[in-house]
Amino acid sequence: MKLNTNSNAYIIIYSAILVVIVAFLLAFVYQALKPMQDANVALDVKKQILYSLNIRDLDGAEAEAKYAEVVKEEKDVNGLKVYACQVGDQQVIVVSLKGMGLWGGISGYLAVDKDDKVYGAYFNHESETAGLGAEIKDSQEWQEKFIGKKIFDENGNVILSVVKKVETPDSQVDCVTGATLTSNGVDAMIKDCLKKVKEEK
């Protein structure tokens, strides 16, 4: 008997079976790989925190060990994670940042030393333009511009900012050329998140 592959009943049954098979397959793969993926994501977060402490170029196990050595305490402040760290003999607090870039979310970690100056910074993004907005993540040089900047003025307002034209070099960082909107996003993210953390402190 030859099946009529163009009958409606055949088409419906065929597609139903196909979808069920594919769904089971995908669910299985997802479940099987999930632990490894979660481990990768967790490791990536730890690496980013280390980057913000100017500890770069570490591989998986090394980064894990260094993280355990450096980060002493982790707590939640107004929905933002704050990490108390000890680098050498210095007490440093790493604040996690979350904000909006031009095309999607941006995030980052800002390390603050005990004089309320920037110890180090690392930024990440979801979908900024490669070569322009993506420089906030790719350019180590740009991230290092933050080091040593003053964060608060005498009244406790956040003065650390990313601007087009630097007027007060002790608290302002030059924005990424060609990526003004992404840089504005970084600026807003820093102000917003640091204010939240400051209020709680």
Next chain:
Amino acid sequence: MALFSKQNREVFTNPLNVDHPILGQVLGICSALAVTSQLKPAIVMGLAVTVITAFSNTIISIIRNTIPNRIRIVVQLVVVAALVTIVSQILKAFAYDVSVQLSVYVGLIITNCILMGRLEAFAMQNKPWPSFLDGVGNGLGYAMILVIVGAVRELLGRGSLLGFQIIPDACYDFGYVNNGMMTMPAMALILVGCVIWVHRAYFYKEK
């Protein structure tokens, strides 16, 4: 029919030369532009596409006689999408850095015209083994261009290959500067154009 008969060998080698998916048929250009700013993601992308073309071609070819003609595109898409999702999950589990670099482009393999083109043009009419060879051939043809373009862009744009510095520091001391243009997608278009030009001028034979 022998596994490596003349006909089968042609099925495998044609896409590497005369019927090359990028050079001959000019398919799959967009992803070729996006992922080739460095060599490593280009290689991973090439391998991923090769695996997916090979397996989707084989699967579609196996079930080609059962596929209802009216929904054949839907069936092809479901198979391709499932394979792409699996590959993307595997990358996330075993090569996290690369999967971050490739970001959306792994998912966009679904819409890579090479895949649908080969499924419609070849796998729907041919037996599984030749379809598998055709898939591998087309995937490798695509990977070849990605690797060439990726290598040139990384070498000239960053002075390194696979992340290792190639151009010695001495050159930088003499005032050599990395060409930032090379990291932009537009240069990939020009490089692909150059590769097509060389290919047409020296290797391509009119039928």
